[in-house]
Amino acid sequence: MIKALNIAKSYRMGKAKLEVLRGVNFAVEKGQFAAIVGASGSGKSTLLHILGALDQPDSGVVYFENEPLNQFKRSRLNRYRNKTVGFVFQFYHLLDELTVLENVLAPAMASVGTIGWIRVKNKMTRRAKGLLEQFGLSERLVHKPYELSGGERQRTALARALINEPALLLADEPTGNLDSKTGHGILEVLSSLNRQGQTIIMVTHDERIAAGANRTIRLVDGKAVG
Numbered sequence: 072m073i074k075a076l077n078i079a080k081s082y083r084m085g086k087a088k089l090e091v092l093r094g095v096n097f098a099v100e101k102g103q104f105a106a107i108v109g110a111s112g113s114g115k116s117t118l119l120h121i122l123g124a125l126d127q128p129d130s131g132v133v134y135f136e137n138e139p140l141n142q143f144k145r146s147r148l149n150r151y152r153n154k155t156v157g158f159v160f161q162f163y164h165l166l167d168e169l170t171v172l173e174n175v176l177a178p179a180m181a182s183v184g185t186i187g188w189i190r191v192k193n194k195m196t197r198r199a200k201g202l203l204e205q206f207g208l209s210e211r212l213v214h215k216p217y218e219l220s221g222g223e224r225q226r227t228a229l230a231r232a233l234i235n236e237p238a239l240l241l242a243d244e245p246t247g248n249l250d251s252k253t254g255h256g257i258l259e260v261l262s263s264l265n266r267q268g269q270t271i272i273m274v275t276h277d278e279r280i281a282a283g284a285n286r287t288i289r290l291v292d293g294k295a296v297g
């Protein structure tokens with residue numbers, strides 16, 4: 072489904088050059104749940120952002136279903152970011168002014184525009200409520216994110232990532248800000264989604280969390296192993 076070919080990325084810090092990724096190669100097939108593991112600072116977030124087209128590599132190419140992302144036109148790229156891929160972040164990145172339900176609907180609204188929204192609003196609202204119910208949040212629809220626990224926030228973020236039925240779910244340390252029990256709850260939700268067919272790439276520095284995936288890719292010295 073997605074393939075990284077010789078991905079390199081460095082950051083310039085004054086005169087020094089920090090080589091974060093030095094030729095990363097791997098492929099993830101449809102239906103897999105892959106964990107990318109590496110120490111803090113090893114380039115996991117950088118790599119995940121490149122896979123999600125939120126950032127660009129200095130060299131190398133990401134292929135999605137055999138098509139190179141670097142050749143996507145602007146509209147195709149926007150569609151890739153908004154629909155093809157769903158993103159979950161360590162710190163949730165929910166909008167505090169919006170309710171839980173509105174947060175989940177935001178990417179759906181963004182993908183169709185105002186006129187289109189009138190047409191699909193009811194259907195998407197049903198879908199959002201269905202996801203929130205699946206994640207045990209039916210009683211939280213009109214809560215604001217700051218009224219939720221960490222685990223509830225991350226489950227809301229997960230519902231938001233899934234609203235546009237992404238082919239690929241990218242999760243950057245989704246359990247990183249949660250206590251161990253709550254973190255394993257999120258991992259259980261991810262595993263269950265994967266069993267239903269969702270392809271997932273999850274980044275983590277925690278081997279115990281990585282063990283919940285069905286495959287591990289290690290980032291060591293800027294390269295992928297495994």
Ligand SMILES: Nc1ncnc2c1ncn2[C@@H]1O[C@H](COP(=O)(O)OP(=O)(O)O)[C@@H](O)[C@H]1O
Nearest residue numbers: 082083091109110111112113114115116117118
């Ligand atoms: N925009 C940036 N400018 C400079 N250095 C950065 C930038 N983003 C990340 N880095 C550095 O690159 C390295 C890898 O970062 P990151 O991909 O966030 O690692 P990880 O997610 O594995 O902890 C770190 O040393 C970080 O400080």
Ligand SMILES: [Mg+2]
Nearest residue numbers: 115116117244
């Ligand atoms: Mg990171």
